[in-house]
Amino acid sequence: MGTVSKGYVGKMNTYDRFIIATIGQPTDNEESLTHILRNSRVKYLRYNLGAKLGYDVHRARTLAARKLIEKLGLVEEVGIMYDLPFPASKVRIGMLPEAQHPVKAGDIIRFRSGSTNEDFHQFVPVEFPNIGKAVELGQIISIGDGELALRVATLDSHDQFSAVCLSDGAVPCVKSLNFGTFHDNIESEESIALLSFVSEMSPDSIVLSFIENVEQLISAKANLRKLAA
Secondary structure (H helix, E strand, C coil), X not given: XXXXXXXXXXXXXXXXXXEEEEXXXXXXXXXXXXXXXXXXXXXXXXXXXXXXXXXXXXXXXXXHHHHHXXXXXXXXXXXXXEEECCCECCCEECECCCCEEEXXXXXXXXXXXXXXXXXXXXXXXXXXXXXXHHCCCCCEEEECCCCEEEEEEEEEECCEXXXXXXXXXXEECCCEEXXXXXXXXCCCHHHHHHHHHHHHHCCCEEEECCCCCHHHHHHHHHHHHHHHC
């Protein structure tokens, strides 16, 4: 993970220990945020822009948080952090009938390029084109933060493959399917829209989740400045 900050602006010393609080939908309300801000050493409220909520929702969440931070007199102590799906983005499972679909070790799961499917047993949609070409036979893949591991069993077509579950668990909707890092075109419409929004909101810190080396971080920072100018 790489970080691009605007500067410490009095919010922390380089060697301070501090807390970054990730704000998801369960905590995205004034009561929960107030409790977090008053009862912990939070230095940043982290918002994941990889969550496909739409920029209007991300804007509203940010403005509400800043208003509350100001109300509590914590402007100099707490900042807003954006976690960007840049220069790469996660490959996510699409929408399914249920939030979680239990599976057992040895179960065969069929994955197919797509955004939604009403029958989990038919196939699990993956929001990535030509998914059958993106994996290799025998490759170990995982879902979410490693909650479920699978081994690629068959390559059925350019947009479909099957995998065997290596443990008991569940297949959730909208979680990441991990089989390698895929870098976006930095000048794609999606990336330009993302960076335009970031420039508009001017967060106190930016985190890049898919940085693999120093050279990539330097390049990403240069492109952030270029596209947000």
